[in-house]
Structure formats: structure tokens, C-alpha cells
Amino acid sequence: MESLTPHCGHTSGCITCGDEAIAMKVLRVDRERGLALCADPGGVRSSVETALVEPVEPGESLLVHAGTAIGRDSEQGVAA
């Protein structure tokens, strides 16, 4: 049954209110439909729109917001 209360609790943040994206790992790519199956740090999988960051490859880390990848989480650029 669909929950009557919002999913995002006051301890975990929300998909839109902070406009904060999360890093997700690409598991599988569906190039024809412009989608990728991705997993969040907790292992929860979801389908992600990849049009804005293509081409993507399995194993890459994408920055995902509201079901759309808006950038990459690059290991090379990590600041100390």
C-alpha cells in the first residue's frame, strides 16, 4: 500500500528539498532507451536517465538527482 506519509524522514534528507544529488554506481546500461540500472551506496537499485552524461559504462559513479544523472563523481578530482 502506498504510504500516506512522505518517505524522506527528518534524519535522511529528501530528494528535492536540499537539491542534493547522490552518487550511484552503474550496474547495467540500456543505450537504446538512454537508461542505466544503478545502485546507491546502500545497494538500492533504480533506473536512471543518462542522457546528460552519456556515454556511461558499468562501474562508473554517477551523480543522480530525481532519477537523472547530472554529473560524474570523479575519483581523479578528489580534493584532500
Add this chain to the structure above:
Amino acid sequence: MKFVDEFRDAELGRVLAGEILAAVDPERHYKLMEVCGGHTHSIYKYGVDDLLPDNVELVHGPGCPVCVIPMGRVDDGIAIARAENVIFTCFGDMMRVPGSEQSLLEAKAEGADVRMVYSPLDALRLAKANPDRDVVFFALGFETTAPSTALTMKRAKAEGVSNFFCMCNHVTIVPPLRALLDSPDLRLDGFIGPGHVSTVVGARPFEFIPADYGKPVVISGFEPLDILQSALMIINQLEGERCEVENQYTRVVPYEGNLRALEVMAEVFELRPHFEWRGLGFISQSALRLSDAYAEFDAERRYETPGVRVADPKACQCGEVLKGVIKPWECKVFGTACTPEHAIGTCMVSPEGACAAYYNYGRFARDREVV
């Protein structure tokens, strides 16, 4: 965990706190605004402000799109949700934002078909699964969320989905920052810039802040060490008499942004001449609506809405909180009449809102001595 443990390392945090302490001028007071609600949430959750010296003050900005939605827009959404044959979809937190008489959640309890979605694409899927119903998506968010809505509208058009509509409330970050900087009651020394908005728009749109207003900007990640390092970078600029846009969040934010996202946004949206922001009033060219090419998907053109401006409740001081003029606990109704469970103001609704973040994590901290 990669990028999580490293950026939450307590020992490194103490080292950075020491560097900040060594960098500040003890005679000077530093007032830094974190623009983004995600930063506010992290600051309270991890106690980042406890690691800062007394004379470095963090002020919470207007970067929570739920918090800045005026009551009149909520009423407009409820009017559409109550229309015949409509499935109204929105993100979770939006359901609890009070309108002038009720919230979308309360409208749902009275029979309106309001459903929570995690992405605009979910709303489009719902439209395709219910071809005999009109599915309306309440689009909300800064430039981080707008590309997702834009791609979904493009997809709806390409697939010829005729029962999918968008009530667009997307807002843009630069006009409210300019409005804040022009506000006479605001004294700020620098900005912790929004990390994920910048992934889309890049760092360039913030160059006017050092150029026109003489304030440094450091675009920051969301982990506690990101925020501490950004604070240090701002203080180093102030003490070194430099003033520029710096990017602390280089692992994610390219200086020029995501050009593909900007292109798709330019195709699907156009700027509204003006838009009302809760607490900040009307700000010109600060929000988006669907462009003429997407007029057939515009819920506001399809449905009658009251379109009435509703004044905020008198007791609520969200405006002053959003401008950083007062701290959340200085509001008269904070923690008494206004709590996350029974919010009067929007800043208490969203977990990224300054009041909710403070209520959940920081309300006991202000009496503690800074270590």
C-alpha cells in the same frame, strides 16, 4: 565506504578546525552563508558549527526549494489536484507544505488523488499506465532538479503522451542571491556555494558575487570535511585580501557546468517575468515555466487555478530565517507552535529547511561552549 569515510574523518576534521582557528583574525567576525539546504542539513547533522571558532558564524540561506514555495502556489496545486480525473504527483516533502487552508496531504485525505513520486519519470510512467486519467507533475527544485523535468517533458513529447502535464515551480539560484546581496539588513562576508546546482550551471554564474559585491564564493561538497575546507578557503581569501569564485568540489563540479543539461533546459523552459519567493517577495526572472513549444503540457494553461497571493502567517518568520537575519530559534513559534510534525512555516517542513535541521540536530547546541 569510498568518499564517505574519508570526508567524515574526525581526526582530519580536527586538523581542519585547527587550521581555521589559526587562519582567523580574532578581532574580526566572519559571517558565512551556506546557500544550499543540503549544507544546512550536513552542518547540523555532523555538528560542523561546533568545530568553528566563536567568531565564525554560519548563516543559512534560501537554498531549499520547498522552503521558498509561497502558500499561493500550494493552493494552486491543490486546486489542480481536486480537478476531475486528475492524478496529482509531487515529491514527498511537498505534500506536507501548508497552503492557506490545507496541505496536499490533507487534500489527499479528503479524496484528491495525490501521489508521491521519486522522479518526474515516475510521473510519466504513471501517465502511460493510466491513459484515461490526466497525470499532473508538480515540478519543484533548483537547477539540480530542472534538467530531470526537462528530459521527462522531452520524452513525453517524443512518445506522444497526451495525458501528462507539468505545473512548473522550478526556481533559479542566482536571482535570489542577488536579491539577498541587495538587501539592506544583511551583512555577509562570503558564500559557501551550492555544490550540486553548480554541477549543472557551473561556477561561472557566481562570478558576479566577487565582481559586483566583493564577496568570496567557494563551491562546496556536502560532507563535513568539504564544508570545513570551504570555510577555510573563504577565510583564507578574506585574510589574503583575495576575492574570487573557488571550487572546493572539483571531484564533481566542472567549472563550465553540464552543457547538455543547460541546452535541454533552454529548450523546454523559459524564464518567468517574476515569481514570488516565500520570505523574499517577488523576484524578477527567478523561476521557470514551460516554453511555448511545450505549452500543450502546461498544467497551468489547462486548469483553472486561484492564482491568489497568500500572505504568510503573522507568527511565522521564515522570511527572516531564509535571509539569515535571525537564527531559527529566534523565531517566536520555533519549537512550540511550529515543529516538524505541525509546521507553520516551510522552513520547518523540509528536513533541509534551517528550522527543521536546527530542531532535529542543533537545538541544544547553542548553549554548549564551542570546543
